[in-house]
Amino acid sequence: VSGEGGAVLTPEVGRFEVRCERCGRTVARRPYAALCPDCGGTLGFVYDEARRRRFGADFDAARTMWDAAPLLPVAAPARAVTLGEGGTPLLAASAAWGCRLWLKDETRNPTGSHKDRALSVAITCGREMGFGGCVVISAGSTGLSTAAYAARAGMSCAVVVPAGTPDERLVPVALFGGRILEAPGTFETALRLVEGFTRGREVYLTSTYRRGNPYQAEGAKTIGYEIARQMGELGESPDWIVVPTGGGGTAAGIWRAYEEMRALAGAGWPARAPAAGTRQPRIATVQPAAYNALEIAMRDGLQDERALYALGISEETPTVQAKLQHGVPPDAVYALEALRASGGVAVSVTDAAALTAQRRLAAEGLFGEPSAAAALAGVRLMVETGVIKPADRVVALVTGSGFREMAAARHSLGGIGRAPLTERSLVAAVGGG
């Protein structure tokens, strides 16, 4: 059947449960709580046999991320709040990258980033639970995406931003009807104030970390399903999936998808299953050099959030990889789990390397923001250090569009070189023909 967004959706089928990952208790959807009301544990989801079977049956023919709806915590996928997110292209890179490289082009989502997957799920679930509005703390991709999906759902939406956020980042947010609330300080200040103001109220927060909103976290899984299917169509299976990492939820979600597919592979998984489900990729996270908590954690064997906070990484170091600017990634624990379980690697890259990677990415025909190009800088680094071998099949996630960060691209270019139009300059520029 077809949903309101024109996307082909799977029919409503089967059930899922919300379950605390710490105490194992099953939790009701309403009254809403982002964490276990008993023990404060993180919430996850358990999908029943009918849903798992349905997912497997639809896998090969999937066109959009909503074809994976049986493994999303949505009761009625046919009424999903969708703008046609997901189903993004996987493009073979053509330059000499030192490995076999594919680009998963997440810039092609409705508001230009992979966050649209998370927000489509989050807003759908919010509407299913009866919320008429939502709140998010973000001056970046998550705020923009929340505003767009809230508009689509007919929900009201508060986008809380740090003091001094420049107008240009807020233009589309305002156009979507997001109500912009300015905090008297940094992101941390905003977070604390919102937590205080919403305590005891049933307010729906759409921030994209698991303890902020458990529903959105399932959206990132669909990237993993798509990579498995698209590589499977080529007769390949990725050795590495390289993820620009801010909060850590995307890397964790992709790994969870592969774990789910492995669990399903025994049970009537369709044609492409063996390629998709039996070989697990290694996850690589790429952070900015000044924000390398995961790299240190992997090197020093750090396990919990407290140890990461103890590193004291300042959030005030400026970086052009703005979307990855987290001292402690809020989903660090799950990202570390994915890194360790997959035999993965955490690296970090300088701003200069990210900007160089942005230009090399443009030479492939893609305009990614520096935070997205970071993935390519990471690939380059891992190739140079021999971590990635020439025969390795590598999928790099190009997470967000450069059109939303024009100032960075402009700065990186220095000036725009322009020559006067003459017969000579034209012939030289066109080259042979």
Added chain:
Amino acid sequence: VSGEGGAVLTPEVGRFEVRCERCGRTVARRPYAALCPDCGGTLGFVYDEARRRRFGADFDAARTMWDAAPLLPVAAPARAVTLGEGGTPLLAASAAWGCRLWLKDETRNPTGSHKDRALSVAITCGREMGFGGCVVISAGSTGLSTAAYAARAGMSCAVVVPAGTPDERLVPVALFGGRILEAPGTFETALRLVEGFTRGREVYLTSTYRRGNPYQAEGAKTIGYEIARQMGELGESPDWIVVPTGGGGTAAGIWRAYEEMRALAGAGWPARAPAAGTRQPRIATVQPAAYNALEIAMRDGLQDERALYALGISEETPTVQAKLQHGVPPDAVYALEALRASGGVAVSVTDAAALTAQRRLAAEGLFGEPSAAAALAGVRLMVETGVIKPADRVVALVTGSGFREMAAARHSLGGIGRAPLTERSLVAAVGGG
């Protein structure tokens, strides 16, 4: 089989011919000529029986625009220069538009506009013909798209712009490696200079009008195929397709696609054919109020280009619908053909109406540029004047992304309203829940 872009492409099958639409002569691909070397007529394409049969067989399962490759003038579709363009969502509108409205979201193409379909075909054909470089005269979507696809193809590329084109429009062009050449004057000056400099040279121009490049014009057809298939999946067939119109090639291409599908409907057309092929939509073009040549032509029965030039529409009237700023649409003759053959209507809308439509479009969750929102302004006008009836099924083309025209959105909003974050402002903004 799968192409280099990861898109699923049809295998190479059958042949096509380049044919002059005036004298009927078959023309060789090389030496390249954009017009008939004998009579100067416009060139079109004739696809053989094998290609037409293949197109019909693949129709229902199509995922990307390249599944329509049998009806594109490409010899080896598996080696197409693709960034995964086309296959864009068709989203049901949810507000009260006064008709049954769907939005064909062309902002989701690689560089943010429907021009990517044309350029993917143009650059693929250019490379097949052996060109190592290309030239385009554009400071807008076509220049941007040319630069991206030339980069993808490894071709050099000259983007000729009018004097004084602001840096911000050229940032992504420069990042893609396009060589920017500034003409000493307007678009018209640039065009005349380029024509002079390239006379007698085999230079590949990628401008998106038929007499400038016949190959690119076939790309717009894929919008028509997709609308037919996507509406067919919903069990519907559009009564109207509403097209923001600058050059006129998009409206003409969509109509040509429907004509092709009608011709095929008799001959082994697949399951959804009857819905797609036997009912033809009416085409509506929407121009800016100051650039309403088609509207006048329809009203006064004008036929040829000379009559349109005689209207003397100035190209210097500023309009926020910047991509539609053509005194005489270069494909006007073909657009008028589509309008007349389909029983269509040409309307024009003010800048104020386009900006209002941009905000109404944003309330649906889409960020279109004013030139794209013009389609919605056109729908509104046609509903108000009773041309479109409440039961009519209308598909509006949202041609380009607002992220590439941030200044216009910012101007339209006036200021960005921001309130201080307080308990009261937060609760008010989130609304009930």
